[in-house]
Amino acid sequence: MADKSQPQNDEDDVLEAELVNENEVPKTKKSNLVWLAVAVLLLANVGSYGLWYQQQSNVEQLSQQLSQTQQLAAQSSELKQFLQSEASNTKAKFAVIESAQQQLTDTITTVQENQQLGSAELQWKWAIAELQYLLTVANQRLLLANDVEGAQYALRLADERAEAMGDFRLHSLRALLAEEQMALAAVAKLDVEGMVLQLQSALNKVDSLQIWMGPEVTQQQEMDSGVVEADNWQQALQNMWAQVKSMVVIRHKQDGTAAVLVPEQRYFLYQNFRLQLQSARFALLSGEAPVFTSSINAAVNWLEQYFVGDEKDAMSSLLHDLQQHTIQTALPDISASLTWLKLQGNEQ
Incomplete structure (x- = not known):
């Protein structure tokens, strides 16, 4: 009887062991799912922190650039005020010259009436005054406005007037005028007006430039069909990720780097x-x-760094052409003829 009960007890032990193993399998699966969820949540938090940190860095950089932009704006305003002041000074000086010419005319008229000057002497003094005026204008145009062509024109008029007088006393003056005209002709020609128009054309096309943008971040790929359906916390995680994506765009460059750019900050690039x-x-x-x-x-560095497209290529070509121009030229001294003429007038 004891022998029969022993096999029966063994069978019962085996059945109990199988039941225990069957109960532990679901527990193990559930434990694995919990750990997987925790790992996904940690990865999502790390990714969100990385995006936040990168965005903060970009905001600080753009803030610095904004400060530089404001400084440039202040410099531009000061330069504009300087140009306006120079223009006012030039007008005032021309007004003084015109006033001096009028005074000279009045003086000559008075001298003619009081001393009854001869016709030849009066013509001489009038011609000297006219030559002095033309030479003063030539010097003013060259020194105040960097206007080489205007100075050449005034010198040419003075030379023609001296030639028309046919007076041997003006031979030295014409020699000085010839030297000064040759010196102005040797000055490098710079098409300032054309360059200004090119820059204005570039300014008009700034808004048509395209920022160097990569595609926006795509949604997270769906999980394999073999994974258990998402629970409520997984859906919340996906919603949070979608909100983060909507706040930023990713700008990709050829060197592989990327920077987070908030849409409102694109204004500062332009x-x-x-x-x-x-x-x-x-x-x-x-x-x-x-x-x-x-x-x-x-401007060239900024264009190459942040913009792309056909408009950018055309503007880059224009700016590189402007880089080849040298706007600083040595202007000659054309005051010798005016100095000589003033000395002659004092001697008379």
């Missing part, structure tokens, strides 16, 4: 580039060679 072009334009008009070169170089 504004900074526009200010660089305006600074180059003002520097060109005022003859400030270092400022012009610095602004053009900064």
Whole structure:
């Protein structure tokens, strides 16, 4: 009887062991799912922190660039005020010259009436006054406005007037005028007006440039069909990730780097580039060679770094052409003829 009960007990032990093993299998699966969920949540938190940190870095960089942009704007404003002041000073000086000419005319008239000067002597004094006026204008155009062509024109008129007088006393003056005209002819020609128009054309096309953008981040790929359906916490995680994606776009460059760019901050890319072009334009008009070169170089670097497309290529070609120009030229001294003429007038 004892022998029969022993096999029966063994069978019962085997059945109990199988039941225990069957109960442990679901527990193991559930434990694995919990650990998988925790790992996914940690990865999502790490990714979100990385995006946040990268965005903060980009915001700080753009803030610095905005500060530089504001400084450039202040410099442009100061340059504009300087140009306006120079224009006012030039007008005032021309007014003084015209007033002096009028006073000279009145003086000659008075002398003629009081001393009854002869016709030849009166013509001589009038011609000297006219020559002095033309030579003063030539010097003013060259020194104040860097206008080589205007100075050449005034010298040419003075030479023609001296030639028409046919007086041997003006031979030395005509020799000086010939030297000064030759010196002006040797000055390198610079098409300032054409360059200004090119910069204005570039300014008009700034808004049509395309920022160098990569495709927006795509949604997370769906899980394999073999994975258990998402629970509520997985759906919440996907919603959070979608919100993070909607806040930023990723800008990809050929060197493989990427930077997070908030859409509202794209305005500063255009504004900074526009200010660089305006600074180059003002520097060109005022003859400030270092400022012009610095602004053009900064504009080229900004264009290559942040923009792409056919419009960018065309503008890059234009700016590289402008980089080849040297706007700082040595202007000759054309005051010798005016000095000689004043000495002659004092001797008379």
